[in-house]
Amino acid sequence: MDIPEELKYTREHLWVRREGRTAVVGITDFAQDALGAVASVELPDEGDEVEQEDSMGSVEARKTVAELYAPFSGTVTEVNHELLDNPSLINDDPYDAGWLAEISVDDPDELKSLMSADDYLEYIEDRDV
Incomplete structure (x- = not known):
């Protein structure tokens, strides 16, 4: 399992990569x-x-439909847009x-609630998913 050190993570299993005044978000x-697929x-x-912790979309997989909650x-x-035609990119290269x-990051203080890679690893190890 890959958990890049330079990213931040949410309890809803999204990653965040800060890029100046914006941040890229993924699963x-x-x-x-x-x-699954x-x-x-x-x-x-x-x-x-989008408002922090509000739904901003969803992902449908073979096993379930998962809401995507805004990390900030x-x-x-x-x-x-490539995901709309090729959603398997999430599985292939998350x-x-x-x-x-x-x-855009409206309030940088909201990013303080995100977990480091080490914290995220500990979080998922403690879960029974």
């Missing part, structure tokens, strides 16, 4: 493995305002080609 390797993705629209508040500046959305 962790752990989550894509637990979900991703069949479809519902993403927010570019320009949508902001405006969606870009979405990965940290690069399988990214979900880029969101």
Whole structure:
């Protein structure tokens, strides 16, 4: 299982990569493995305002439909349109080609609630998924 050190993580199994005033968000390797083959993705629209911990889309896999909860508040500046035609990118490359959305960071303090790679590893080891 891949948990890149440079990323931050949520309890809902999303990763966050800060890039200046925006951050890229995706699904962790752990989550894509637990979900199984991703069949479809519902993403927010570019320009949508998202609030921390509110639903911003979903991922449908063979095993379940999982809500995607915004890791912080902001405006969606870009979405990965390739996922709409090829959702398996999430399974194949969750940290690069399988990214979900880029969101402006409205309140950098909200990022303080995210976990480090070590904290995320401990979190998933303690879970019975």
